[in-house]
Amino acid sequence: MADDALISKRTMADEVADVLRGRILSGRLTAGEPIRQEHVAKELGVSRIPLREALSQLAAEGFVTLTAHKGAVVAPLSLAEVEELFELRLMLEDGLLARAIPHMGKGDFAALDALIDESRAPDGLQRWGALNWRFHEVMYLPADRPVTLKLLKRVHDNIDRYLRLEIAMSVEGRNRGYREHQELVDLARARDIDGARALLRRHIKATADNLRTTLQARSDQ
Amino acid sequence: MADDALISKRTMADEVADVLRGRILSGRLTAGEPIRQEHVAKELGVSRIPLREALSQLAAEGFVTLTAHKGAVVAPLSLAEVEELFELRLMLEDGLLARAIPHMGKGDFAALDALIDESRAPDGLQRWGALNWRFHEVMYLPADRPVTLKLLKRVHDNIDRYLRLEIAMSVEGRNRGYREHQELVDLARARDIDGARALLRRHIKATADNLRTTLQARSDQ
DNA sequence: AATTTGAATATTGTATACAATATGCGAATG
DNA sequence: CATTCGCATATTGTATACAATATTCAAATT
Numbered sequence: 299m300a301d302d303a304l305i306s307k308r309t310m311a312d313e314v315a316d317v318l319r320g321r322i323l324s325g326r327l328t329a330g331e332p333i334r335q336e337h338v339a340k341e342l343g344v345s346r347i348p349l350r351e352a353l354s355q356l357a358a359e360g361f362v363t364l365t366a367h368k369g370a371v372v373a374p375l376s377l378a379e380v381e382e383l384f385e386l387r388l389m390l391e392d393g394l395l396a397r398a399i400p401h402m403g404k405g406d407f408a409a410l411d412a413l414i415d416e417s418r419a420p421d422g423l424q425r426w427g428a429l430n431w432r433f434h435e436v437m438y439l440p441a442d443r444p445v446t447l448k449l450l451k452r453v454h455d456n457i458d459r460y461l462r463l464e465i466a467m468s469v470e471g472r473n474r475g476y477r478e479h480q481e482l483v484d485l486a487r488a489r490d491i492d493g494a495r496a497l498l499r500r501h502i503k504a505t506a507d508n509l510r511t512t513l514q515a516r517s518d519q
Numbered sequence: 520m521a522d523d524a525l526i527s528k529r530t531m532a533d534e535v536a537d538v539l540r541g542r543i544l545s546g547r548l549t550a551g552e553p554i555r556q557e558h559v560a561k562e563l564g565v566s567r568i569p570l571r572e573a574l575s576q577l578a579a580e581g582f583v584t585l586t587a588h589k590g591a592v593v594a595p596l597s598l599a600e601v602e603e604l605f606e607l608r609l610m611l612e613d614g615l616l617a618r619a620i621p622h623m624g625k626g627d628f629a630a631l632d633a634l635i636d637e638s639r640a641p642d643g644l645q646r647w648g649a650l651n652w653r654f655h656e657v658m659y660l661p662a663d664r665p666v667t668l669k670l671l672k673r674v675h676d677n678i679d680r681y682l683r684l685e686i687a688m689s690v691e692g693r694n695r696g697y698r699e700h701q702e703l704v705d706l707a708r709a710r711d712i713d714g715a716r717a718l719l720r721r722h723i724k725a726t727a728d729n730l731r732t733t734l735q736a737r738s739d740q
Numbered sequence: 741a742a743t744t745t746g747a748a749t750a751t752t753g754t755a756t757a758c759a760a761t762a763t764g765c766g767a768a769t770g
Numbered sequence: 771c772a773t774t775c776g777c778a779t780a781t782t783g784t785a786t787a788c789a790a791t792a793t794t795c796a797a798a799t800t
Contacts, residue, residue: 307587307761309783335752345785346752347568354572358579366528367752367791382666385614389667393610445603446610449670528791530753556782566755567782588761588782 310344315352317342322361322372323427323455325462333362333370360456375460377513383457384506388499390450391434395498398441399486409436410483417476426472427458433479437486461509471508475501531565536573538563543582543593544648544676546683554583554591581677596681598734604678605727609720611671612655616719619662620707630657631704638697647693648679654700658707682730692729696722 318338321327339349353370356362363373413436417429431454438447478501485494539559542548560570574591577583583591634657638650652675659668699722706715 309587311783312587334750336750347784347786350753351572351575351783354575355579358576366530366533369752379666382664385664386667386670389610389614393606443603443606445600446607449607532753555780557780568754568756571783572753590782 310348311351311355314342314344314349315355318352318356319359319361322356323459323462325459327372329372329374329459331372333372335369359452361459375456377510380457380460380509381506383453384502384509386453387450387457387502390446390453391438391498391502392495394438394441394443394446394450395486395494396491397443398438399489399491399494401440401442402486403440406436406440407483407487410479410486414476414479414483417479427454427462430475431455431458437482468508468512471505474504478504531569532572532576535563535565535570536576539573539577540580540582543577544680544683546680548593550593550595550680552593554593556590580673582680596677598731601678601681601730602727604674605723605730607674608671608678608723611667611674612659612719612723613716615659615662615664615667615671616707616715617712618664619659620710620712620715622661622663623707624661627657627661628704628708631700631707635697635700635704638700648675648683651696652676652679658703689729689733692726695725699725 318327318333327333333353335346335349335353339346342349353362353364357364357370361373362370364370410433413429413433417426417433431451434454435447435451438450441447478497482494482497482501485497539548539554548554554574556567556570556574560567563570574583574585578585578591582594584594585591631654634650634654638647638654652672655675656668656672659671662668699718703715703718703722706718
């Protein structure tokens with residue numbers, strides 16, 4: 299019999315981690331909010347043991363902060379940390395894109411086009427973060443760098459969490475994002491690596507700037 | 520009273536994680552080796568609960584892999600993964616170095632010189648990995664990018680583990696490393712960012728090549 | 741009145757006990 | 771003889787119980 303089943307056996311701790319991660323990413327659990335073990339465990343119908351293991355995982359992913367004898371809180375992200383995460387995107391994605399473009403085939407381009415269309419669909423608004431990630435993920439898959447990609451997903455997730463909580467992505471911002479995604483695919487199709495890298499650089503910096511100015515406006519109000 | 524004590528309260532799980540991490544990094548626990556919970560727990564004098572939480576942490580750091588109902592094994596690293604880790608070093612350190620150099624002061628250069636001396640000391644041989652990391656860490660500290668630096672440490676640790684297990688760093692390799700470290704400091708002192716980046720690039724690539732050829736020679740023997 | 745003390749309460753950390761799953765090995769079957 | 775089945779054992783996953791630490795709030799002290 300094959301070593302790995304069709305659906306890999308999952309443990310309660312894994313399920314709990316998924317639920318909590320979802321709540322944090324969706325904003326149902328907000329930054330700084332403490333997580334009372336007994337309460338959450340009872341609500342989810344498990345004991346505190348698997349809950350605690352789930353919290354360990356989430357801590358490693360950067361979503362919660364654990365303090366001995368004080369417990370878990372949803373990790374607060376400072377503006378400085380988010381800006382650092384954008385810089386990480388820049389460093390990681392630049393290398394991934396350069397390695398991916400030479401290996402892209404027709405299927406990859408088609409998948410990317412489909413994702414752009416999906417993003418423009420009306421129900422894509424709610425899932426902006428997830429769709430944006432999938433676009434970038436599919437684009438970097440041909441680079442064949444699984445460890446880097448996994449790391450990058452964590453960076454994206456943490457940024458999304460901040461974006462979702464603090465600002466609603468403006469309509470103009472989203473539209474420019476779609477346009478730039480399309481341009482990225484076009485440049486990749488033309489195997490214009492340097493052009494694509496330059497655009498990606500602008501794309502990421504623009505998103506970061508958008509965040510910065512929006513926060514600035516908020517604090518000035 | 521201050522919110523954080525002089526020595527932050529540590530939990531059994533943290534202690535256990537440190538012990539196991541140390542054993543993995545030192546090679547006492549070798550890649551692929553299973554970790555029997557009951558056995559290790561009894562040996563360390565704790566129950567399986569804190570041990571399991573320690574294993575969660577180590578899994579997040581990439582040192583062990585957990586499989587439901589099968590347990591933990593010391594994470595095997597394929598050559599492809601190690602090469603990817605070197606690429607990650609390249610991507611992360613390039614950015615860190617560029618940002619760090621303009622902020623370096625006399626104290627930083629002195630600390631780097633001291634670390635190079637320490638590396639050359641006879642007892643530095645055993646601690647090559649740790650000292651090498653500290654050199655790079657001190658060099659990137661002025662960049663003020665704590666998240667990135669933490670990530671980079673994990674990359675270094677995982678590489679070290681592989682290096683230590685598979686090959687003994689050759690004397691020539693080490694000596695070249697020291698030389699290049701000194702040159703890096705000199706270039707940083709001269710604020711020659713591009714020169715330092717180019718050297719760092721060669722430095723990392725040389726280490727990766729050294730590993731590759733050594734492994735090649737092994738498998739051919 | 742402000743501050744400190746300390747016991748009552750709440751919450752987390754860990755050990756023990758039990759349940760669920762995997763593994764190994766011998767008997768049954770072809 | 772090889773293969774499969776099933777039970778015994780080993781190992782992991784989870785719940786419950788208890789211990790250790792933190793928090794709260796009222797009384798005591800200045």
